[in-house]
Amino acid sequence: MSREDVTVNAADIARLADVGRAAVSNWRKRFEDFPQPVGGTASSPAFSLADIEAWLRRHGRYVEVAPVERLWQRLRASTDDIRLGDAVAYAGTLLLSVREDPGSWRDLGDDALLGRLPEAPPDGVAVDADLVRAIAEVGEAEGPAAAFRGICDRYVELHSRRLLATPRPVAELMARLGGTAGATVLDPACGIGTLLLASGATRALGQELNESAARLAGICLRFADVAGVVTAGDSLRADAFPGELADVVVCNPPFNERGWGYEELTSDPRWEYGLPPRGESELAWVQHCLSHVKPGGLVVIMMPGTAAARRPGRRIRGNLLRAGALRAVITLSPGAAPASSGAPDLWVLRRPAPGDSPPSDVLMVNAGEDLALAGKAWQAFAEGDELPPGSGSVRIIDLLDEEVDLTTGHRVVSPEQPGSAGYAAVRERTEALLRGLDAELPRLVAGGRAERPxxxxxxxxxxxxxxxxxxxxxxxxxxxxxxxxxxxxxxxxxxxxxxxxxxxxxxxxxxxxxxxxxxxxxxxxxxxxxxxxxxxxxxxxxxxxxxxxxxxxxxxxxxxxxxxxxxxxxxxxxxxxxxxxxxLAVEEQRRYGEAFRRLLEFEDAMRSAREMSETLVAAGFDGLFDGTLRLE
Known part of the structure; x- marks a missing residue:
């Protein structure tokens, strides 16, 4: 495929020119010389990348296109969006061969080059000598691993609603909680391998329903020199690793899947803690993960916040607590799980070993955006040390009521909330802040509108x-x-x-x-x-x-x-x-600059006062309600 054959859509043009999509639409209306579409549809036209670059240069808007970006656009032009994952995976396979045998492709003719491909191109992906050379050139210029990471990142960004990759900081937290470094790690819903790559495992096992994503995950592991196997398939219906017991299992499963296999898996031996209700697919994933970890091994799994309190799942939650399998519930910030806009939880579970005495408590953490708090609290809990603010040890017997509600907000004060003990201190800080607000405002008087140069x-x-x-x-x-x-x-x-x-x-x-x-x-x-x-x-x-x-x-x-x-x-x-x-003269600028500075400080102080007042009011209501605060 030649450079002239590469096409881009409006979103691609906006990214290349570093503008919003509305700007591209505006350019099409305002400029008669804007390139005409060469394909696509009326609602999503495609333009020649070469024509677009020439137009951007003429109008002084050109931003140099990075080699990885240019390669990405050529890959997109080689197939449709349905097979794009196959194209990216095939590019990864070629980049692996470039890493293993650099430079071997340079002096080959077209036929010889295509004859040395490590495997046949996937169906529906147009691979010619020009595209192979483009992949190899970017691989040698950027490094094969960096080149693959670049095009893989763009693929995930394009299909973010379907692939649902775990944010890297959350993946790293899950690895720390599970102690995955140097271990055999299994992820039964591995996506493109984000959790496995973050784990630092010496042996990685993964299964993923989406075949393209599974292939990408396997290539990512090869670039990271991690030994392991990634298989495509449905982990709940067709387990690829029967009998395999990993040191640690990490998982970010699909949420709210009603078609997870309830009918055909009713008598499955994995349901040690109870048959998951039809609408509680996450509890099926929890037990699947526990069945694949060694006795004494840990499972770290992402769960929707609603799974902590939904009535159909209370029996299984209670059984997990009674057996000592559930060890921690950690609430993150809204959006931390790509499958949910709410605040998800991380559940840390431990498969009981024969002869273990069931524990008497479970860790609960209101981490929010403070992911470091989760790691500190888990380490302190495991070592029997004092827990940091925002976390608490809750007696299991107190959770085993009719609801078995594991919502952390009902049991643990968040770090932002002072609780009854800190109410007086927050009140003093709030009053001091409010007293100082007046001093922040500059003294300004009304005047007629000034016409300044x-x-x-x-x-x-x-x-x-x-x-x-x-x-x-x-x-x-x-x-x-x-x-x-x-x-x-x-x-x-x-x-x-x-x-x-x-x-x-x-x-x-x-x-x-x-x-x-x-x-x-x-x-x-x-x-x-x-x-x-x-x-x-x-x-x-x-x-x-x-x-x-x-x-x-x-x-x-x-x-x-x-x-x-x-x-x-x-x-x-x-x-x-x-x-x-x-x-204005610089002396006059400084007078105005001081007024601007004080207005901004007043705005910052007002925001702090608002946040502090919300904290204070919430602590007051909670303290009066539960009796930890009383009227003077």
Whole structure:
């Protein structure tokens, strides 16, 4: 397949040009020379990538297409979306051969090259010598593993609703809870292998219903040099590993599956703790996992929050507790499980060993977004140490009532809630914060509208007063280098992200102004007070000469400059070159900058006061209700 044959849709063009899809639609209407579709449908037209690149260059909007991105588009053009997973897996197979025998393809003619393919292309995928060479070239340039990871990430992003990959931080937490490093690990619903790769296993076993995903998982394990087997099939109906007992089982199963096999599996020996009701497929997965772990081994499984309290499952929950199999319930933040928008739970289970005495308590943790809390609480619970705030040890006998409700919010105070013991301290902090609010506001008086001469950031950049830089689109998600994220910017907090120190990152210095790329999306422009972190995605950094432009004045003007943005749906894409600022002497800028700074501090203080007041009120209601607080 030649480069000219590669097509892209509107979403692809938006990603290549780093704009929203609405901008692409607008370009098609406004510009007569915008390329005409070469395929697709009326609702989803396809355009020639070569034509689109030429148009973007003519209009000064071109962003250099990364080799992996170009390869991804060629793979997409080689087949339809139904077989795209097969195309990605086949590219992975070719990249594995490039890793094993680099350079062997370079001097071969087309026929010889196609004759040396490690296996025949899958049905429905158009593979020619040009595509094979493109895969090999990107593999040698980027590294075979990095190239495959790049196209695999794009495939998962495109089919995120179907593949439901576990977020990497959650996968790493599940591995820590299970102690998977160096162990034999089984995942009976492995998807593309996210949990198995995070486990650090020396031997990995996986089964996945989707054949393309199973093949991708196997290739990912080979690139990671992990020994193991991944099989396609239905784990509940057709177990690929009968009799296999792993050291640890990790699993993020499909949620709310009514067709999991209730009728044909009624008498299955795996249901040691009770026949799972038709609507409780997750309890079938729990028992399947327990049947595949060695006595004394752990199971870490993702569960929907509703599974902790649904009435049909209370008998099995009670049996798990009585046997000592359920050891912890850890509640995460909403959206932590791709299969659910609610707050999911992690259940940690231990298969009882012969002669074990049933434990008397179970760990419950309200972790939310603080995944580190879950690991600390589990370690403290296992070692008999004091548990951190946000976690608690609950007696099993107290859970064995008519409902067998394992909802952590009913049993454990979250870290954000002070409980009755901290009520007085939070009240004092709230009162002190409210008393200081008035001092934050600048004294402003009404006046007539002033017509000031204006300039733009583009003009200031050309004059050398400012330099404008955008954060990278993608960053490594492992490393020790702090990253300022959009949420950090919104909350005015220290950088919370982490990445590796690689080329292309933007270092933040004190006095820099950082603004969101999408205006109205939550974050606001701020002046940085510290140095050393790097700029995260969807952020802009504007570095000004402080002798000619006050940073706080600049940040305030950017905050007020929403009208100069280009509207994209319900948000505004910020064009820094068009943002307007009044022409003022630097001394006058500093006076205005101080007022802008104090307004932002007042906004931050009001947000803190609101959050603190919600915490205080909730603690007051709970304490009065359960008797841990009383009236003076």
């Amino acid at each position: 204006m300039t733009t950031l583009g003009e200031l950049a050309r004059a050398g007063v400012v330099a404008i830089t955008q954060g990278p689109l993608r960053m490594p998600d492992e490393g020790d280098l702090p990253v300022l994220t959009a949420k950090d910017l919104m909350l005015g907090r220290e950088p919370s992200g982490r990445t590796a120190d690689v080329a292309g990152q933007v270092r933040i210095e004190a006095g820099d102004v950082v603004a969101p790329l999408i205006a109205g999306s939550g974050p606001v422009p701020r002046v940085m007070t510290g140095s050393g972190a790097v700029l995260g995605a969807q952020l802009l950094l504007i570095r000004a000469d402080p002798e000619r432009l006050d940073p706080h004045f600049l940040a305030g003007c950017l905050r007020a400059a929403g009208g100069t943005s280009t509207r994209l749906g319900s948000s505004m894409r910020f064009d820094p070159r068009r943002a307007q600022l009044p022409r």
